[in-house]
Amino acid sequence: MSDELLKDVKRLDLIRMERLLKIRDTRIDFATNHHRNTRDEPMQFDSYPHIRAVYNSISPEIVLQGSVQSMKSEWAVIDHFAVAYSGLSVFFVIPKYEMRTTYVQNRVNRAVQNAQKYKDIIGAGFFDNVAMKSFGKGVVKYVGSNVLADFKEFPADVIYVEEVDECDSDNVEYALDRLRASPYQFKRYVGNPKIEGRGINKFFKESDQREWFVPCKECGEFHELDWFETIVESIIDKDGNVVTYRLRDKEWEEGCGVDVKCVCPSCGGELDRVSSEGEWRPQNPKSSIEGYHISMMCSPINAIAMMWKNFQTSIHDPLRLQQFYNSYLGLPYKGVGHRVTDHLLDQCVDTDYQFIVEGGCAYASADAIFGPCSMGIDVGGNLDVKISESCGGKRKAVYMGKVKNFDEIDDLIQQYNVEVVVVDSMPETQLVQDFQDRCEVSVWLCRYGSEGTDKRIVHQGARRIINVDRTNVLDRAFSALKARKVILPANHRSIFKGGYVDEMCGPVRQTTEDAKGNLKYTWSKCKDHQRHADVYDMLAFKMMDEMVIDDVSVG
């Protein structure tokens, strides 16, 4: 590099550094002397000791990967004001154009209303609307990530991306083009992670990956506040599968009046969550991007007991566990590769009963008294049927079979005293509707809708149709097996010459990418008729049991 060029580079570095120092000073001034949150309260750093460092940062590129209520959006509001006030142009991306008005009014305008300092600064400006705002010598343009047309013709010095995981990922990349002409090119990414290596987690992985460390009260050693290293330990079965978790703090019990302790991995003593010596330690120090992973555990305001309570109800449910990781721990969830296993099915066995196994069907002994029963039917080349009865609230299998037509189904309904039937509405729509029309018991047609996006189960009572999210109901049926809410006969492995086990174990929980590059969770498709018959049977059983699913009345 020539001397002249070197001088230029140094001058540029100096310009950027001066600006970053100015932004930091303004940010600290705004936060400590002027800003009030949406509840009109001043900033509270004592309850959030970990957040100070983010206000003191002079990094050109900052990534905040956080749980809910981690104060990251508050920081984004204050920081983007400080940046604009220093005279820079800010390109601020939020997930959707449709939410821009709400976002700007609730977060940005409310902050302005609550602080005289901001009002004075805005008062002198030229624009003040939901699309564009002058703030001091700078300007902010707010855009929705779904409207690419808004990404043109705004030369920016700084880009902000809020709720990265909800944004259109291709367009987030385009936003970088706005910075090309600027000597500054500062970047900020803020979000609650969803999927490993995507969204905010992609940016966090490129950063120096700071984790919050606190000292042990006994041995003084510093440890990361990691849920699995300091709060819970896993209980593993002989095959190496995690069966459940228990607290590392053995003395704690519900109602004991104190919070669950964070246990020191070195000495078993207690980690000091509220220590004023807590510090961020980079796990990837070679990166020049500052990345902060903020879990609910970082703030002493969040009780570990509350987190433990939620965690316990999530252990066997991939969807809830995903929410716990994302919303509480501020981590992406790796819940892929889940599948029903031989071992899981074995755990559901009641050794006191066996099925009589014939070629295309298997059933409990004829002299057992049945009923009332639920029935699930998957429609394919055959009709795959599963019938269950309630046994202490658990769903006990009494019949599994592959039958040829709906006349045979009528016989089974009689024979097993079936009360509610849920049947796949595809692909034989007309055939299934005819069956529904003539059948004397309650028959519901089930439609699989979008995968991995909608958690609701919606009943259209008049037409007896249930709309469900395919990923969601396959998750629920999987959780039911893990929680042993299903009872299987001792000889289930011999049903359909092993075909039952194969069909149950076939689908794998995975991530799939849509045309826009967004990821979602799905269960893979394969020869899996009995897995779906089990899902439909589960839905029928729930309706029979409660006549209500998830507080949605069945009419």
Ligand SMILES: [Zn+2]
């Ligand atoms: Zn210790």
